[in-house]
Amino acid sequence: MEFSISQQDFVFEREGLLRDIYKIGNKIGEGAFSSVRRIKHRETLEKRAVKTVHKKKLRNESERQMIFNEVSILSKLDHPNILKIYEFYQDEKNYYIITEFCSGGELFEKIIRDGNLSEGLAASYMRQLLAVLVYLHDRHVVHRDIKPENLVLSSSEPDSILKVIDFGTAQAYTPGEKMHTRFGTPYYIAPEVLAQRYDEKCDMWSAGVNMYILLSGMPPFGGNSDHEILNKVKTGRYSFPSPEWDSISFEAKDLIEKMLTFDPERRISAREALAHPWLLNAARFRIDQAAARTALGNLKNFRTGQKLKKATLAYIASQLATKTEREEMVKLFESLDTDENGTVSRDELRHGFELIFATEFEDIDEEINRIMNEVDINRSGEIDYNEFVTACLNRQNLVSRKRLEAAFKAFDLDGSGTITADELKEILGKYHKHDDQFWRDMIREADLNGDGVIDLQEFVKMMLENNQVRF
Template sequence: MHHLAGHPNVISIVDAFEDAVAVHVVMELCSGGELFDRIIQRGHYSEKKAAELARVIVGVVEQCHSLGVMHRDLKPENFLFVNHAEESPLKTIDFGLSMFFKPGEKFTDVVGSPYYVAPEVLRKNYGPECDVWSAGVIIYILLSGVPPFWDETEQGIFEQVLKGDLDFISEPWPTISEGAKDLVRRMLVRDPKQRLTAHEVLCHPWVQIEGVAPDRPLDSAVLTRLKQFSAMNKLKKMAIRVIAESLSEEEIAGLKEMFKMIDTDNSGHITLEELKIGLEKVGANLQESEIIGLMEAADIDNSGTMDYGEFIAAMLHLNKVQREDHLFAAFNYFDKDGSGYITPDELQAACEQFGLRDVHLEDIIREVDQDNDGRIDYSEFVAMMQDVDFGMKVFQ
């Protein structure tokens, strides 16, 4: 990150302190919220604004690549606004998976997040072009409110990334400019050699300042879908963490030892690579895509690593959360007044306890609330916890 110091759209390191256990890094404060949340809050949004955001995102990619750095985990959650001002700078965060590269060098470790991962990453033969693919996915979502490649399972998402067709027919694409579609199409070319470079993206007429991106408002349905996409799975992640933290010492004794064994550098956090090696050692027969999904399922703070609590949550996710007493205890954690329902106020309090800000409660509740009474009862909560397809229904 010191390598990228000074770029206006890359978060800066303020200081670092070391004690006997860890190195504590103090980062620049970004209190303005995540990229999608800001768009939703404003309530007005145009292609021109999407092009402006694309220019910032790809500008960071170009700077990284010019310095021999690839990010490898570009996603909307990794773009934060410095403050709530209208013209607040947008900052790129979380360089935990970034790597230095040399021209022509190829990498094989599968990293990144399912919706945004490039096909060549899944094929274990990639270079910096993977960042342009991820940026293209973000731009597709900025314009339509949904990811270009999705399915009901993580494995299904990966198959779509490798083979699925780009949809420019469904709403709102008929009303999106040809320039925007041309750019996205050329960023999401599966052959990295044929894909636009970051510099070529910035030279595209749709992205340029005073370029061809129209200023008319995008369909309001785009904002609605963005809200739903942003809310996906947040309650389920919190609930799994609650169950993990309520387990008895006897129940987690084995998992505690496993965490120590996998955390080879004793940092208190497990990286994706450590998780892959550790699960292999204990004989867990998981595909790489499933391990990435495991990390995603438990990584509440989007740090790209798992702390002890998140690891226990991940193991719960792996073994399915089906014990009645665990589910009931988790439900009661949210249902503070014992009414038998999780209300918006109770959900808000839980989000604050977990440090989740700018969460759209109505979308989380709507996704789980089967009888549309504006609250979540126990049977709805259990259905969410045991439904592997939960979170994808918003696109169907």
């Protein structure tokens, strides 16, 4: 029976006290009914962030559902430029969403601090934002609140990765059907959203407003009140005034005009925008031959065999690999993803292998087919970002003793010291329907003494078999 697994399987709703797992740090942000704090995982020492939503501040059921909606949507998304979610807690007073920690702060803060950005830097940020919108819209998800405050920088480094955050107003949509609920922020909201009849192109309008602000430091639709701003949005009229826009290229203004086209039917799509001349010269990651050879060598040698081993490696890469380890793979992943849709296809992988390994394979198609069969563990037909990280990370680092013990502990739900078939079913069967025999067979893969459960020694032996890893 075919077995698939994705990172969504590992975004658990946890019980117990957050403080038992994390050391709580300083507050780094605050909203109308939530706050964000820096936290550190007590076992892995990895820095993360927690968004705490105060239940008493939620005014109705609709606002409460937005929290579960954000968790549900984020857990399904697997893109290097989308904030990564780890887990979800709740107690009597609050909801807690645990995500990666982005130390570079909001893009909005950078604009305030540095003023308008150079065209080169603005193009780099816009390319990353538009790549996210291609990924979302391909999956029929609309964000509905694209603004600089919801774009953060992964680190304070000059070439930091951009991350899109805050999916509370995001929604899955049906192509061809209009949405009607009004969401958004006055400066960035699309006119058709105000008319409460819109589709995913509303994100493109917001992206156009963001690009305008990145290049000029001011919004295209300004005003002294929300009412005044929204009235200007409704008309859709704006300009490129002097002196702010005198030195900005024609190509940049042309792309803005195409994104701020009033009629959404004529407005440019995210995929079309990525092919615009202004972005063709924007910095794209080129393949680092030495790093790529190492990572793709790991990919080529990736073997799992047992289903539980495959699931464990995916869990470690998703939940226990450090932010640094994951982001080391971003440049290579994006350089292979030539159509910028957030996944690596069979043809893109073949092209990358041809560039790096030239004629080292007797039958490259056979090799690519084998790799795809091993690495594409959610059976989507393409390699997602977490699958890529799982296969490309150094195996010896990935399956360290500490991480194996942490993974075992995560699967041993009752803390009994053994993993049972029922526990595997509870963890991995939420989105995959298999009969009880399937889970018993998975236990049997590592159950050396035949007692129907897996202890830590059996688990470690299974994970290290054929890995040439020694402790």
